[in-house]
Amino acid sequence: MKIEPVIVTLKNNITVTIRAAVKADAEAVLEAGWRYLEESPYLITTVNEFNFTKQQEQAWIRSLNEKENSLLIVAVYNTKIIGSLNLSGEARSKVYHNATLGIALRKDWQNIGLGTALLQTALNWAQQKAILKNIWLNVHATNERAIALYKKMGFKEAGFQQNYIKEADGSFTDNKLMGLALQ
Numbered sequence: 001m002k003i004e005p006v007i008v009t010l011k012n013n014i015t016v017t018i019r020a021a022v023k024a025d026a027e028a029v030l031e032a033g034w035r036y037l038e039e040s041p042y043l044i045t046t047v048n049e050f051n052f053t054k055q056q057e058q059a060w061i062r063s064l065n066e067k068e069n070s071l072l073i074v075a076v077y078n079t080k081i082i083g084s085l086n087l088s089g090e091a092r093s094k095v096y097h098n099a100t101l102g103i104a105l106r107k108d109w110q111n112i113g114l115g116t117a118l119l120q121t122a123l124n125w126a127q128q129k130a131i132l133k134n135i136w137l138n139v140h141a142t143n144e145r146a147i148a149l150y151k152k153m154g155f156k157e158a159g160f161q162q163n164y165i166k167e168a169d170g171s172f173t174d175n176k177l178m179g180l181a182l183q
Contacts, residue, residue, distance in 0.1 A: 002065055003073065003125050011112040014077065018121045020065065021072040025081070026057040029074065032081040032106070039107040042143045044165060064088065069096060069131045071122055075105075075114055082109045085118040087126065087135065097133040099126070111145070119153050126182055133182055140165060141174035155180045 002020035009015045021029060030052060037047050052060075064072040069089025074081045083105040090098045101122070105114055126132045139146050141160060155178040164175035 002071060003121070006117070006121050008075075008113070008117040010109075010114055010117070014112075016075050016077045016082065016114065016117075018073055018075050018117060021061050021074045021084070022065070023058045023061055025074060026054050026061060028081045029061065029084065030054065030057050032074075032084060032104075035106055036104040040104065041167075042140045042146065043104065044138075067091075068129065069099060071099075071125055073118060073121055073125075075109070075118055077109075082106045083114050083118055085122050087122055087132070089132065097131065099132050099135050101135050101137040103137075115146075115149050116153070119149070123153065123180075123182075135180045135182065137178050139176050139178060141176045147176065147178075150178050153180070 005017050005019040007015060007017055033050055033052075034047070037043055037045065037050055061072055064070040064086060067089050069087075071085075071087040073085050075083035083103070085101070085103040087099040087101055090096055103115060103118060105118075123135075126135065135155075136158070137150065137155065139150065141147075157176060158179045159177045161175040161177070163172035165173040167173060
């Protein structure tokens with residue numbers, strides 16, 4: 001098992017389980033992915049681009065579980081996946097100590113400590129493994145809540161890409177690069 005399950009009580013006094021995703025979660029991870037895309041304007045994948053099969057999702061879960069510098073965790077409440085976080089570690093030896101972070105939460109589960117719990121679980125895992133030295137992420141420059149969470153967890157701004165994201169209405173948003181150096 002990649003990590004031991006973590007039981008967390010959120011600010012709304014609801015208890016959830018954070019655990020490693022397994023191949024059997026493929027359909028539930030896909031379902032959660034659809035919900036994330038429907039509920040959030042801050043994801044760069046569009047609904048039309050999210051067309052993974054169960055087999056592709058199983059392969060992705062397996063690949064993250066097999067790599068010692070990668071992790072995929074899910075937050076579960078009443079058998080439903082309500083949030084997920086992945087650390088995708090680099091494959092090449094010169095950058096193997098880096099991973100890119102992706103996190104998504106169902107809208108009803110935001111602002112109650114779930115994002116913090118997922119991030120803390122992933123950071124604890126990374127520090128215990130002692131393989132990763134840096135975690136990087138990209139975030140819409142307008143996503144103030146996410147940026148506040150990342151800063152609270154120790155991430156620092158590392159740069160930005162102007163007009164990087166083209167929104168559905170044709171406007172553009174900057175992409176902010178943030179990183180965390182692990183001790």
